[in-house]
Amino acid sequence: MAESAIKSEKSVSQLRCIGCGRTALPDRFRCEHCRDLLEIIYPGWKESGPGGLDSASLKQLWRDRRSSLDPSDQSGVWRFREILPDISQQQVITIREGNTPVYELPHCAKSAGVRHLYAKHQGMNPTGSFKDTGMTVAASFARQAGYRWVACASTGNTSASMAAYAARGELHSLVLMPDGKISWSKLSQSLDYGAITCQLKTDFDGCVRVLNEVVERMPVYLLNSVNPYRVEGQKTAAFELLEQLGWEPADHIIVPGGNLANSSAIGKALREMKQLGFISRLPKVSVIQAEGANPLVRTIRETGGEKLVPVHADTMATAIRIGNPASWKKALRVIRETEGTVEQVSEIEIALAKAEIGAEGIGCEPASAVTLAGLKKLVKQGFVRPNESIVLVLTGHLMKDADFTLKFHRGDLFTGTPYEQESHALKPQQRAPLVLEPSVEAVIQLLRSAEK
Numbered sequence: 183m184a185e186s187a188i189k190s191e192k193s194v195s196q197l198r199c200i201g202c203g204r205t206a207l208p209d210r211f212r213c214e215h216c217r218d219l220l221e222i223i224y225p226g227w228k229e230s231g232p233g234g235l236d237s238a239s240l241k242q243l244w245r246d247r248r249s250s251l252d253p254s255d256q257s258g259v260w261r262f263r264e265i266l267p268d269i270s271q272q273q274v275i276t277i278r279e280g281n282t283p284v285y286e287l288p289h290c291a292k293s294a295g296v297r298h299l300y301a302k303h304q305g306m307n308p309t310g311s312f313k314d315t316g317m318t319v320a321a322s323f324a325r326q327a328g329y330r331w332v333a334c335a336s337t338g339n340t341s342a343s344m345a346a347y348a349a350r351g352e353l354h355s356l357v358l359m360p361d362g363k364i365s366w367s368k369l370s371q372s373l374d375y376g377a378i379t380c381q382l383k384t385d386f387d388g389c390v391r392v393l394n395e396v397v398e399r400m401p402v403y404l405l406n407s408v409n410p411y412r413v414e415g416q417k418t419a420a421f422e423l424l425e426q427l428g429w430e431p432a433d434h435i436i437v438p439g440g441n442l443a444n445s446s447a448i449g450k451a452l453r454e455m456k457q458l459g460f461i462s463r464l465p466k467v468s469v470i471q472a473e474g475a476n477p478l479v480r481t482i483r484e485t486g487g488e489k490l491v492p493v494h495a496d497t498m499a500t501a502i503r504i505g506n507p508a509s510w511k512k513a514l515r516v517i518r519e520t521e522g523t524v525e526q527v528s529e530i531e532i533a534l535a536k537a538e539i540g541a542e543g544i545g546c547e548p549a550s551a552v553t554l555a556g557l558k559k560l561v562k563q564g565f566v567r568p569n570e571s572i573v574l575v576l577t578g579h580l581m582k583d584a585d586f587t588l589k590f591h592r593g594d595l596f597t598g599t600p601y602e603q604e605s606h607a608l609k610p611q612q613r614a615p616l617v618l619e620p621s622v623e624a625v626i627q628l629l630r631s632a633e634k
């Protein structure tokens with residue numbers, strides 16, 4: 183009893199505006215004074231640490247929970263609940279998210295020109311993307327706050343995740359997705375999990391505009407990444423990564439950039455880990471965007487980060503086909519604080535990098551592959567040195583976009599696009615399915631020629 187009283191007092195969270203710095207704001211998504219985004223802070227930590235514990239005790243507690251049978255302890259998010267907003271255990275909706283692996287990628291390391299390369303594969307979450315880590319926290323909060331409806335605008339992964347958590351938590355969910363240029367697997371997920379799914383005749387940015395008005399007028403809880411509870415959940419991926427690295431920070435963490443919440447969350451986690459004494463230095467966080475969806479790259483290069491440069495986004499990496507990212511200021515702060523950078527990569531570079539990650543027996547969706555493509559550029563520029571430790575954050579599973587993969591291997595991904603000529607260079611990576619007569623001889627002949 184006494185222990186739980188201490189815990190909840192230390193984990194009381196507040197909302198603070200990232201623009202004007204006002205604190206203790208009401209539960210909204212933007213500051214009522216300056217309209218900037220909100221973030222969650224924990225004033226009690228200053229005095230006695232999260233849950234009243236120091237970093238050594240927390241490290242031990244989090245490790246011990248791995249062998250517990252309690253659903254919250256088995257979650258790779260709620261295992262870290264001392265650094266999350268206080269949500270009653272009865273309200274927690276978990277599908278045992280998090281606990282994702284870190285893989286070594288030796289062949290990708292070679293192709294990027296570095297000695298060792300690691301990938302934190304967030305695509306190994308229950309719905310196949312990193313979104314689950316944030317969704318478990320924000321959906322649980324929605325349930326605790328008494329909402330019956332949740333909603334999001336999405337390029338496909340947020341909606342898949344939200345629909346799953348809503349179903350598990352007995353909430354209704356509404357999805358707004360662009361009509362076209364999305365992946366069928368992601369659309370099929372939200373249908374199967376029971377969401378009301380609408381395809382609007384616009385892009386992601388258009389869906390966000392519509393939804394923002396809907397939630398103003400209806401008692402529906404917004405689960406887009408402007409929701410600060412989602413960012414808190416996504417933070418745990420960085421805590422878990424550092425735990426997996428024995429609390430020895432990597433030199434570089436490389437993240438894809440779309441709406442820019444994931445880079446913001448990872449940066450917030452690193453900042454908190456340093457403040458709390460878990461780590462003594464910050465890895466450099468770099469954000470990679472597709473050339474056709476590069477608002478952050480342009481914002482930094484053209485305005486020095488002063489003003490967002492929205493773009494009309496287009497890329498085959500549909501997850502990050504976003505031109506007006508909500509969390510750009512948060513991401514910019516992370517890049518500056520950690521001395522990271524931004525880079526953009528072409529459609530051909532993305533396709534090549536995705537095939538290389540696949541050929542390691544790991545695989546990822548196109549948006550995740552921008553990290554490897556970006557790393558290659560950062561090595562060439564000398565920003566990343568060959569002997570430094572590097573972690574790519576792979577955000578989505580290979581099966582999220584089977585269409586892209588099949589077209590790539592059949593050689594028609596770029597047919598009729600301006601990249602058709604250039605795409606011939608991808609031939610060595612392509613392995614189209616072979617159609618043969620059902621004959622033993624034909625298969626043996628094929629095996630022999632493959633060995634040569």
Ligand code: F0G
Pocket residue numbers: 311313335336337338339340341407438439440441442443444445501502547549550577578
């Ligand atoms: N990778 C994948 C696989 C994604 O689905 C997304 C975003 C990102 C990277 C970019 O992350 O937005 O935090 O910078 N997907 C969104 C969605 C926006 O609706 O699923 P971000």
